[in-house]
Amino acid sequence: MxxxxxxxxxxxxxxxxxxxxxxxxxxxxxxxxxxxxxxxxxxxxxxxxxxxxxxxxxxxxxxxxxxxxxxxxxxxxxxxxxxxxxxxxxxxxxxxxxxxxxxxxxxxxxxxxxxxxxxxxxxxxxxxxxxxxxxxxxxxxxxxxxxxxxxxxxxxxxxxxxxxxxxxxxxxxxxxxxxxxxxxxxxxxxxxxxxxxxxxxxxxPSIVQITTDPAVTRLLNGLKVDCRLTLLCEGQSIATQDGEVLFTDYGLSGPAAFQVSGEVSRRVRKGILSVPMQISLCLFEKQAIQVLREALQQRIHAFAERPVEQLLLSVLPAKIGAAILKNALNRPLTVPISSLSEADIERVLTVLQDWRFKVTGTKSLExxxxxxxxxxxxxxxxxxxxxxxxxxxxxxxxxxxxxxxxxxxxxxxxxxxxxxxxxxxxxxxxxxxxxx
Ligand SMILES: Cc1cc2nc3c(=O)[nH]c(=O)nc-3n(C[C@H](O)[C@H](O)[C@H](O)COP(=O)(O)OP(=O)(O)OC[C@H]3O[C@@H](n4cnc5c(N)ncnc54)[C@H](O)[C@@H]3O)c2cc1C
Missing domain, CATH: 3.50.50.60 (FAD/NAD(P)-binding domain)
Known part of the structure; x- marks a missing residue:
């Protein structure tokens, strides 16, 4: 040349x-x-x-x-x-x-x-x-x-x-x-x-990992769930995506999180989120929740002596189940399942359909x-x-x-x-x- x-x-x-x-x-x-x-x-x-x-x-x-x-x-x-x-x-x-x-x-x-x-x-x-x-x-x-x-x-x-x-x-x-x-x-x-x-x-950045309060996600680092992810801005739903979510030590990743990440990024000014945002994960749809309601209510009697930690046994991976139960029930998970009321079961079912994470921003352009x-x-x-x-x-x-x-x-x-x-x-x- x-x-x-x-x-x-x-x-x-x-x-x-x-x-x-x-x-x-x-x-x-x-x-x-x-x-x-x-x-x-x-x-x-x-x-x-x-x-x-x-x-x-x-x-x-x-x-x-x-x-x-x-x-x-x-x-x-x-x-x-x-x-x-x-x-x-x-x-x-x-x-x-x-x-x-x-x-x-x-x-x-x-x-x-x-x-x-x-x-x-x-x-x-x-x-x-x-x-x-x-x-x-x-x-x-x-x-x-x-x-x-x-x-x-x-x-x-x-x-x-x-x-x-x-x-x-x-x-x-x-x-x-x-x-x-x-x-x-x-x-x-x-x-x-x-x-x-x-x-x-x-x-x-867009199509990027979302950062959240890491207290819960850190404990679940590397685990995945198939769910419906909803992004809320000031309490209002602004984006919904079905797909896989990966828990990480800084927040949420995976295809569903990537898809809505641009909406978070657009609201970050000088590195700080300009409006309160949350992510809600729905792990089970209405029909499955109905089936779970009956099964969990039966467990109060059928597995009365087992610790509460085992309430979601075979429903979700153990660590994810424990995180949901901690979020829903304000008590140690070592107490027996028989101590749960129907209202407690409803609280667990609510979190299974609407598990909230406080969004702090996204990972960087890198x-x-x-x-x-x-x-x-x-x-x-x-x-x-x-x-x-x-x-x-x-x-x-x-x-x-x-x-x-x-x-x-x-x-x-x-x-x-x-x-x-x-x-x-x-x-x-x-x-x-x-x-x-
Ligand atoms: C990990 C990853 C996965 C992705 N997966 C997908 C996917 O599956 N589907 C999809 O649709 N999109 C995907 N994307 C996005 C997609 O790759 C980009 O949007 C697309 O490649 C942009 O094309 P472009 O030509 O504008 O830029 P690029 O493909 O980025 O090309 C720009 C080129 O310019 C060169 N360059 C930069 N500065 C200079 C300079 N000063 N002098 C000379 N050369 C320079 C760079 O080296 C680069 O080769 C992905 C991106 C990444 C990072």
Missing amino acids: TEDKVLDLIIVGGGASGMCAAISYQQTICSVSGEYGDVLILEKNDRVGKKVLATGNGRCNLSNHDMSLSHFHSHRGDFPSDVIGKITQNDVLGFLAGIGILTVSEGEKLFPMSKQASSVVDAFRFALSEYQIQVETTAVVEEIKSVEAVGNQRLYRILLQNGRVFFTKSVILACGGACAPALGTTGDGYRLLASLGHKVYAPK FAQTTIGGASCDEFNSKTMESLIQHNLYGCGEVLDVDGDCGGYNLQWAFSSGILAGQSAAHAIWGEQHAK
Whole structure:
């Protein structure tokens, strides 16, 4: 790569959205000109797609059949829906199939048929090479400046951390958010976009563990329950999720906790929760509670001499049962079951349906799967992903202020927005070359 040469397009970040942008740029430019363009991906890591490898516990949950727009969040609510309305799930699946990624459903979620994220990254790597996309790894972009070149043409000057300089007619910023920094995403895109005049909403973690008063959860560290989790804000239910919850020494984790974590994170200001929040776990639905009511009442007589600690024997794992009983009954669990009244049984049944935990916040960006916040979508065109402030500058993926729920929504966003940015950059470059 000669550094004096002016490239057509540089993509900063070789993650999910950047790789899609590069391939869709080449597909589009080739369809109008019959030739591939001059595209370079600059990637900080020693290889592309490192975060994709970590997705879905290595299985890569790449989309979801339920594409309701309520699964996408942004200060500019209509932005993700505009983009996904333009590059739809079908378009994305067609694009992925075109580079060799076949998908399969598991419930509502979509995965590669192999259920291996590594096969998704391999397909992307082959496609980058087949579409003649240049890739420079361990290339950390430090600065992007819009500069005036000969003939009043504006170019971008890109400076790497190691001092190397590149010139390009257009740039796609695809360098992700600020979560999981070990995978390369340390919020560089926010700094780069801010330096070019863009407004950036402060990043917050989402799809992350929830911290609670640890007194109880610490004792249950490592245990899981299948339940209905309800998140309450000032006593009102604001989110409900069925699924697995994992108790940890700092609070609650697992898919159900991850799914509602964004709602907690949005209410944290300067590290402190701005409103009182609680989590309620419902371990048994109404029908099961009716069966349990009869069984527990019988136990008052049938197991009269056993300690109260054994009341929920075989109903729940022993430690969880003991924690529920401690919460419901204000007495030592060594007393005999015969000492319980029907009202005591009702108190136990209430906790089994509504076990409360005081929420204190979430774990940090380091542990999160996606970032709330980022570059304001008000300053991007949802039809093209082009900046409304800088000509020929595009943004896509997590660097923008869009975050999705757990379940394949973040990769869907990265793919849709990346494909659109690539197509738009190609049309713009082709249009400008043709206008001459
Ligand atoms: C553990 C984990 C599991 C996840 N599982 C799922 C899942 O199953 N389904 C789902 O939909 N989403 C999942 N996500 C979220 C999803 O991976 C991201 O939202 C998505 O990858 C974002 O795509 P992106 O292209 O915007 O950014 P990324 O894929 O993060 O790519 C950005 C790239 O830019 C590079 N970069 C950053 N700064 C610079 C710089 N200065 N110079 C050059 N390069 C730079 C980074 O190294 C990185 O490779 C998961 C995330 C994590 C952390």
